[in-house]
Amino acid sequence: MEGVDHLADERNKAQFDVEEMKIVWAGSRHAFEVSDRISRLVASDPAFRKDNRTMLGRKELFKNTLRKAAHAWKRIIELRLSEEEASRLRFYVDEPAFTDLHWGMFVPAIKGQGTEEQQQKWVPLAYKMQIIGCYAQTELGHGSNVQGLETTATFDPQMDEFIIHSPTLTSSKWWPGGLGKVSTHAVVYARLITDGRDHGVHGFIVQLRSLDDHLPLPGITVGDIGMKFGNGAYNTMDNGVLRFDHVRIPRNQMLMRVSQVTREGKYMQSNVPRQLVYGTMVYVRQTIVADASNALSRAVCIATRYSAVRRQFGSQNGIETQVIDYKTQQARLFPLLASAYAFRFVGEWLKWLYMDVTQRLQANDFSTLPEAHACTAGLKSLTTSATADGIEECRKLCGGHGYLCSSGLPELFAVYVPACTYEGDNIVLLLQVARHLMKTLVQYRSNVLKAEDWLKPNVILEAFEARAARMSVACAQSLSKIDNPEEGFQELSADLVEAAAAHCQLIIVSKFIEKLQQDIPGKGVKQQLEILCNVYALFLLHKHLGDFISTGCITPKQASLANDQLRSLYSQVRLNAIALVDAFNYTDHFLGSVLGRYDGNVYPKLYEEAWKDPLNDSVVPDGYHEYVLPMLKQQLRSARL
């Protein structure tokens, strides 16, 4: 059976040019080419094997990650990879590691918040990995509320040093990735105190471990915070705990681009705009939106392929029906497929928005920052929640076998789900959007008369605009009835969250529609994207029907027409489903799923995989003689257990 493509019939059904869709998905021909080349490089290197990951104990697992990180770095050097290529390589290695924080948080923090001088000193060391850094912000008692951090950095003018200290248990740094076991340095966030005055939270470069023997420096207590959700998953990362007992660092290790402490201990703001910090936030959150489309598309790819392989019930001519042909399966799976594409395109737009905002900031134009900040906050919230739920739904769509680690889906879920919490809790973020929203208002009523009307982009857009606007208006009206605005905001926060979500969904739908107004080459490619765009919009409309009808944007009859249209769209997606997930261009290595294999040869491989479990090392399990035999032989009374 090896070499046979069990999904060939499915691929032959496709009505569009898959190769062209791959370019659309990747964003550009160049991006496709790099991703394609690097993903094959990783997949073909046995050092990057990951199929045994869920069976390893914590220590073994972690050691294995250290090995892979070193090997990845070695290959990056040997092949003289560009920054873009190196970053794709880490992406396709597909294993959370200390290097994520080193490159993704430590280096950017120094580049963003350090002075020229500080950058010249620290960045080259970090670029060569002569030091390894992490980002120590959150504390045991303080996550979302950064301004509530308790760690202190007290300036000692006599020694020209800061004293970093953890005054309470809850001030212990808690969660930073790469901190527990590997990082030699950290950017530590602490309350700056000079001359008895608290100037709020600032960043400091602190060395944690000796560069000779890796032992923690005096005054530093550091360790791993323990097992996290899932097998393999984020347990490859040494999320850490860190306590300071009056640790001294030179004054010039405070990151001083935005504010400074002088030799005399005077606290001063520089003329660099503080808004730069929000620019970084916009950057981080747009990468999170891009990651959402990566994670959701992987899960959808696995579930779609396996739904075409799996057969159940409905036996006609002796052969059972493919699960993907069931309408209930389509109604759950295809909206997720459409969501993966929708998130891709809104992510592309956010990337553009970030570049635009950055250019404006450099020209001292702060006008678009609040809007961009609210947008990225809301889209981060919406796309990560939908992706976490979507991965789990894909797992359920694979039936019982989705529960096996060899399906790849449990680990994908466990690795992905913290995205809903980190970089801003998703509900807190929507409340930020809501604050921004309580401003502009419109009136509107839909003109849909027949099901086909729901395929018109302007019809869809108008309905989403009206719904978002009216939900905001309703909130604003309710707020106006409560005297204390802040109390009102608290009291109505659940409604405000819903209005914010409606606003963000409008953005995603409108950016998908904008994408379709571009020139998209390739036979049938644009048509497929139009279908997916309609699926995404009408699925949301059905899911949030109460919003649309109760605000009078559409009538129950129009809702029913939308539902009819949705059913017919699903039939169109059905033919192209496999090709649409092939367009993600994922290697079997990256997918890491027996159920999602490109060739669809699922069952023999599942069977093969089972025997690799450590429990199958011996026919009679360890513990049989001590515990099972005495039970069977009624000799438990005398057994020592």
Place this chain on the structure above:
Amino acid sequence: MEGVDHLADERNKAQFDVEEMKIVWAGSRHAFEVSDRISRLVASDPAFRKDNRTMLGRKELFKNTLRKAAHAWKRIIELRLSEEEASRLRFYVDEPAFTDLHWGMFVPAIKGQGTEEQQQKWVPLAYKMQIIGCYAQTELGHGSNVQGLETTATFDPQMDEFIIHSPTLTSSKWWPGGLGKVSTHAVVYARLITDGRDHGVHGFIVQLRSLDDHLPLPGITVGDIGMKFGNGAYNTMDNGVLRFDHVRIPRNQMLMRVSQVTREGKYMQSNVPRQLVYGTMVYVRQTIVADASNALSRAVCIATRYSAVRRQFGSQNGIETQVIDYKTQQARLFPLLASAYAFRFVGEWLKWLYMDVTQRLQANDFSTLPEAHACTAGLKSLTTSATADGIEECRKLCGGHGYLCSSGLPELFAVYVPACTYEGDNIVLLLQVARHLMKTLVQYRSNVLKAEDWLKPNVILEAFEARAARMSVACAQSLSKIDNPEEGFQELSADLVEAAAAHCQLIIVSKFIEKLQQDIPGKGVKQQLEILCNVYALFLLHKHLGDFISTGCITPKQASLANDQLRSLYSQVRLNAIALVDAFNYTDHFLGSVLGRYDGNVYPKLYEEAWKDPLNDSVVPDGYHEYVLPMLKQQLRSARL
């Protein structure tokens, strides 16, 4: 800090008698007394420790489960526990094990499907655990569709034996718990073939392993199917794979209560009604609904307590706001608290329903069976989906720390979530309900004029009845327009699933309301339950607003009044939240969560827990010298990785 109750203030706020609520939750004073005594027995026995479970490798973990199972059985014998007590003990040990299948599936299968003679032979052996059995039904290629199983049992009249055989790879038995490494016997489901005729799927008792050395008997290939979702979790169970190569068993090991094969090979039906099989299904599914309330209440208990401990933002008087005081937190958490109670009471009712059906079956009255069968199918689907989602929501409500295994929530989720798939996929089950529903129809419109009207049980009930009825009517009307009924059912299945869910939600709401019509003693107990009942109903109404409004059951204005009422109910729940979860009477051992500790002393214990991770055994991690040091010292080129 030891011994201090950090939640004492919260407990003092309660407006009802918690001890009386514990009785209501347990179902009776007797049930409370047994649960309370046995849970303490388990919690105080160090052999049942489980806090290290998520750190163990698969082999160690499994051996540990064998030890606990043996110890549990030893204690059951030593203390001469009743069947009820023994079952509670296994519940509070709280670790999936082969014994679950032995007692929960193997023994009941023989008792339900075996003749008197067969029961006399096999049940005593199983009761003493002289044999250990499992339930081998599902196959690699066949889950939901039992009639599609491929394993064969061919009668050989010459030898008076059945030949059990796995004709294909996809016919391999796959998933049965306890099969992989422990069971000596199994009830195996196979196609019965006599004289070349296929009589469909029947059950057979097959010995798998030698009772002397535990080696698989000739012709039998058996092993574990590998790692499953989560740390610890279901990896304590040896879900197995099993293949037969022409394995012979005596004719009298076919379970012959309902149909038989004679010495001559003649296939015959007995006069025992086949409907008994559905009675068993009703039994199993009602236990699943009860389990849903167990699992959801655990998660809610943890999230509620930690929400009272955790403070974030809103610093007034220097102390931050308790997270439980945020309306967004309440709007997510309290409906789940209400759901836990709602599922409890509908589970109680299902238990009664099962007993009623059983008595009728014994009197040859099959009239209520279809209704009971549809009810349990639908409620199994609805409660397990809501519980799986609810546990994950509780985890998110704990912020980042919920992602740590020491929160107990990742494992609770991973252990619980298969309930959505086993014993009938939740969507397939709702389609069964829908088939049953396509019959009776009503007309109706709501009379709500003010927010308080939504507190009247009959108002709520009528709205839920009307919505369920109208959604069914709408489906029936759409169906009538399609010529081929079966095609129509397929085409409209997504709508039918929604109508079925509406019907099941009506049942849950109505059973909660019925419960409140009983005499419930204890100060304030009934009032609290009334509040929770209203929260549950109005939360569902808000969640499915589109259904209620588009079917004309309520107006947008009435929906808005319901929302106002819901907000005010949340404030009432707030005061009693901690006491309401205390009423579940869970020991800290059973909860297994640092965040959910009874005394609220979370942070010191989280800190303590972290250091137990194997990675913290050494200060410098294993792998540092091979992989990290060469990186830091720029000596990777020459390193062997």
